[in-house]
Amino acid sequence: MSSMVLSTGVDQCSDPGADELRQFRGELYRCLTRRADELFELTEAVLCAEGPVKTLVDLSLAPEHRRGHGALYDGLNCGQVDAERLRGQLSRLPVPRMFGTRIVLAIDVSPWLRPDATTCPDRMFCHVYGRGRGRSADQRIPGWPYQVVAALESGPISWTAILDAVRLGPDDDATSVTAAQLRAVVGRLQDAGHWHDGDPAIMVVMD
Structure with a gap:
């Protein structure tokens, strides 16, 4: 683990936020339960890449990714993440506030479009807004919707703090999934000490 932490020079930084970053990096690493070293380096490569990431091979060439491209594919195919532990760690980070002290949560769906991946399971038709051609150009394209x-x-x-993400499946009831997801997020925020009785009520924004 120490080699992973030292790879970015965080340990040598004197900024007050360095301790918080160092602690989160350690917790993130412990959330990776299989192929942890590879997944950690891959995460750093994504975060440090200059410009949009278009291919996995490009990530394997990033300085932060010290393993070969074979390890990259092995990590993606065989690696595992403890999602619940990661959700808990995200909830322990400082939470942005609006209107002074109120926590405001927004929930919406963002699609990962996979029109050419015909063998990928559980694809759905994702609504995509038309660009520059009016609403008549809206389309439904196969992909995975993430809430x-x-x-x-x-x-x-424009920065937001992402607290949770779930992939919607073909058999999911969107209302039930949304209610359960919000209850879980609010519960984790309470467990982390971000909200107590008497605080302004948490506001939820959705469409």
Whole structure:
């Protein structure tokens, strides 16, 4: 583990936030239960890549990825992540606030389009808005819809804190999945000490 932490020089940083970052990196590593070293390096390669990531081979050439491309594919095919533990760690990070002290959660669906992946299981038709041609150009393209919960903050900023993501399946009831996901996120925020009785009620924004 120490070699992974030292790979970015976080240990040598004197910034007050370095301790928090170092701790989160360690917890992230412990959430990787199989092929941990490879998945950790792959995560760093994604975060440090210049510009959009278009191919896996490009990631294997990133300086942060010190293993070969064979290890990359092995990590993706055989690696495992303890999703529940990772969700808990994300909930323990500082949570953005709006209107001074209120936690505001937004929930929406973001599709991962896979129109050419005909052998991928559980694909659904994802709604994609038309670009520059009006609503008449909206399409439904095969892919995987992911429902994401994020904490918002006030001010002219586009950053959000992602707290949870679930993939919707063909047999899922969207209302039931949404209710269960929100209950779980709010419960983890309470367990992490971000909300107590008497605090402003958590606001949820959805369409």
